[in-house]
Amino acid sequence: MTLARQIDFSNAADVTPSDGDYETVRSVIETLTLEYQDQPSLEQLAARLDLSPTQLQKTFTRWAGLSPKAFLQAVTLDHAKRLLGREELPLLETSLELGLSGPGRLHDLFVTHEAMSPGEWKAKGAGLTIRYGYHASPFGQALVMITDRGLAGLAFADAGEEKACFEDMARRWPAANFVEDRSSTEPYADRIFNPSQWSCEQPLRVVMIGSDFQIRVWQSLMKIPMGRAVTYSDIANDIGQPTASRAVGAAVGRNPISFVVPCHRALGKSGALTGYHWGLTRKRAMLGWEAGQV
DNA sequence: GGAATCATGTGAT
DNA sequence: ATCACATGATTCC
Numbered sequence: 001m002t003l004a005r006q007i008d009f010s011n012a013a014d015v016t017p018s019d020g021d022y023e024t025v026r027s028v029i030e031t032l033t034l035e036y037q038d039q040p041s042l043e044q045l046a047a048r049l050d051l052s053p054t055q056l057q058k059t060f061t062r063w064a065g066l067s068p069k070a071f072l073q074a075v076t077l078d079h080a081k082r083l084l085g086r087e088e089l090p091l092l093e094t095s096l097e098l099g100l101s102g103p104g105r106l107h108d109l110f111v112t113h114e115a116m117s118p119g120e121w122k123a124k125g126a127g128l129t130i131r132y133g134y135h136a137s138p139f140g141q142a143l144v145m146i147t148d149r150g151l152a153g154l155a156f157a158d159a160g161e162e163k164a165c166f167e168d169m170a171r172r173w174p175a176a177n178f179v180e181d182r183s184s185t186e187p188y189a190d191r192i193f194n195p196s197q198w199s200c201e202q203p204l205r206v207v208m209i210g211s212d213f214q215i216r217v218w219q220s221l222m223k224i225p226m227g228r229a230v231t232y233s234d235i236a237n238d239i240g241q242p243t244a245s246r247a248v249g250a251a252v253g254r255n256p257i258s259f260v261v262p263c264h265r266a267l268g269k270s271g272a273l274t275g276y277h278w279g280l281t282r283k284r285a286m287l288g289w290e291a292g293q294v
Numbered sequence: 295g296g297a298a299t300c301a302t303g304t305g306a307t
Numbered sequence: 308a309t310c311a312c313a314t315g316a317t318t319c320c
Contacts, residue, residue: 213304232314236303246314247303253313254305268314275313283313 021063022140022285023159024049028060029288030281032072042068063138065292074291075284080271083229083287110198111260113206113222114149115215125173125209132169133182134162135189138289139259139282142193144185145169150205151188153256156278172256173209192260195293206257217251218261226290229265232274253277259286 028045045068046056060068073079120128130152132145137156143165145153153172157165170178191197191204208215216239223238224230232252233245241247255263258278264286268274276283 211305236314241303243301244303244314246301246312247305249313250304250311251313263313266313270315273313277313280313 021059022138024051024056024059025063026140026158026281026285028056028068029071029284032068033075033281033284036072064289066288071288071292074288075273077271079291080229080267080273080287083227083265084231084267084271085228111204111206111222112150113208113219116207116209118212121209121211123175125176128173128176129179130173130176131179131181131184132166133180133185133189135182135186137189137193139278139285141165142189143169144188144192145256146185146188147207149207151192151257151260152207152209154192154258154260155256156258156282158279169256172254204260206260208261209256210251210254213247214251214254217248218255218257221252221255221261221263221266224262224265226262226293229267229287231269232266233269235266249274 027049031040031045031048042053042057046053049056051059057067060066060071064071066074128147130145130147132143132153134157135142135144139156141157141159141162143153143155143157143162144151145155153169155165155169170176188204208218210218217235220235220238231245232248233242235252236242236245236248239248249266252263252266253275255261255277258264264276264283273280273283273287
């Protein structure tokens with residue numbers, strides 16, 4: 001069973017599922033954004049990947065729920081600015097009082113989150129057992145990390161980079177004890193990347209391990225609904241430190257639970273995608289993919 | 295308009 | 308102390 005198949009629950013019936021979708025899609029997005037000036041045609045893109053134009057069209061649409069053309073539109077500056085939603089203040093203000101560990105509806109994937117105490121954070125994960133495993137996802141190989149209190153980390157790796165990806169994550173909690181255990185991380189992966197399983201009856205448990213400042217930033221990110229976006233300075237305002245937008249950027253960048261904590265919905269004030277720890281292409285992919293999940 | 299420049303908070307070394 | 312940042316506003320051409 002492939003994740004690509006699970007995700008496209010709307011019209012999966014007439015397509016052949018394939019695990020390699022993200023590779024294809026990634027390459028198309030990269031080309032499209034790198035060379036958008038020469039507007040490469042579907043034929044040209046397909047030729048480079050050794051696919052027929054119709055194959056490519058189908059693969060892409062199955063993945064995103066959006067044709068390549070519509071996708072491109074969904075990740076332009078223009079569209080990003082719309083996502084930012086001029087002057088409709090409530091976005092972040094509304095759900096301000098969530099508290100640290102109360103359950104709540106945080107973006108469209110229902111999660112409860114709790115934060116590690118400052119002491120636990122300072123211990124750098126000492127005494128903590130973290131189980132991890134790799135799973136296929138719409139955005140490449142996903143590295144899932146869990147503790148007995150819930151999901152603690154989610155990272156992405158392109159083929160061959162799994163090792164580096166793991167080390168990147170493990171560095172964050174150097175004193176923790178890591179155990180590979182694919183079977184216990186699998187349910188999390190299933191759950192996260194399958195929108196039809198997003199429900200509040202059994203919320204996804206998430207545990208945030210980070211400094212006080214980082215946790216405030218991440219909680220703020222959780223309030224951004226799917227299909228919307230905010231700027232780094234919006235977040236700075238939300239946490240009551242309006243001049244700290246740059247620090248916010250740094251904290252967003254260190255978010256260990258990418259996608260679930262929707263750090264890809266933070267944009268520069270101009271609407272430009274300014275950066276992403278796991279690659280700008282992936283940030284575009286996530287934004288476009290979400291645009292197709294309506 | 296766009297490049298260069300500065301003020302800026304946080305966390306790692 | 309110092310430094311690198313997924314920023315943003317200002318100030319020059």
